[in-house]
Amino acid sequence: MDLLTRIRCITRPLDAVAKNAGADRAAVALIIHDSEDLDALFVRRVANASDPWSGQIAFPRGRFEHQDNSIIDTAIRETREETGIDLLSKGRLVGALDEVRPINKSNLVVTPLVALVRDKPAMRPSPEIEEAF
Numbered sequence: 001m002d003l004l005t006r007i008r009c010i011t012r013p014l015d016a017v018a019k020n021a022g023a024d025r026a027a028v029a030l031i032i033h034d035s036e037d038l039d040a041l042f043v044r045r046v047a048n049a050s051d052p053w054s055g056q057i058a059f060p061r062g063r064f065e066h067q068d069n070s071i072i073d074t075a076i077r078e079t080r081e082e083t084g085i086d087l088l089s090k091g092r093l094v095g096a097l098d099e100v101r102p103i104n105k106s107n108l109v110v111t112p113l114v115a116l117v118r119d120k121p122a123m124r125p126s127p128e129i130e131e132a133f
Contacts, residue, residue: 004034007095008095010095010097011095012095012096012097012098013095013096014093014095016096017070017071017072017096017111017113018071019070020070020071021064021068021070021074022064023064024107024108024109025063025108025109025110025111026062026071026074026108026110027061027062027074027075027110027113028059028061028111028112028113029041029059029060029061029075029078029079029113029114030113030115031059031079031087031115031116032114032115033116034118041085041133042057042058042059043057043059043060043082043129043130043131043132043133044058044131044132045057045058045128045130046127046129046130047130048128051128059112060078060079060083061075061078061082062078062082063108065077071111071113072113075093075115076088076093079115081126082126082128082129083123083124083125083129083132084121084124084125084126085117085121085123087115090117090118090119090121091115091116091118092115093113094114094116095113095114096111096112096113096114097114098112
């Protein structure tokens with residue numbers, strides 16, 4: 001079974017989460033490079049006393065904003081802003097994992113979206129990202 005088929009077996013279709021939007025919503029992008037080693041992209045956030053996610057290792061992520069039409073748009077926008085990776089041209093979103101609520105922000109609902117990239121994309125981390133690996 002190829003990677004795409006395996007991912008589709010454990011995720012929900014994107015149309016099932018496309019309408020999930022609102023001020024209490026956020027998205028993360030689990031970006032997988034289908035290689036011999038099966039790489040995933042992580043970022044380390046810059047240490048900042050006013051940021052509840054300060055210094056954490058995470059996936060590219062962010063809150064839904066008024067210009068986003070869906071939580072999918074949020075994941076695409078935030079990934080581009082934080083890493084310089086355009087998921088629409090460098091890969092594709094293939095599904096969503098179960099939504100979660102962070103311990104430190106229980107009113108926030110986070111939708112994890114899974115994306116596959118063809119090649120390891122060049123990254124341009126934003127000032128809020130200390131490191132991307």
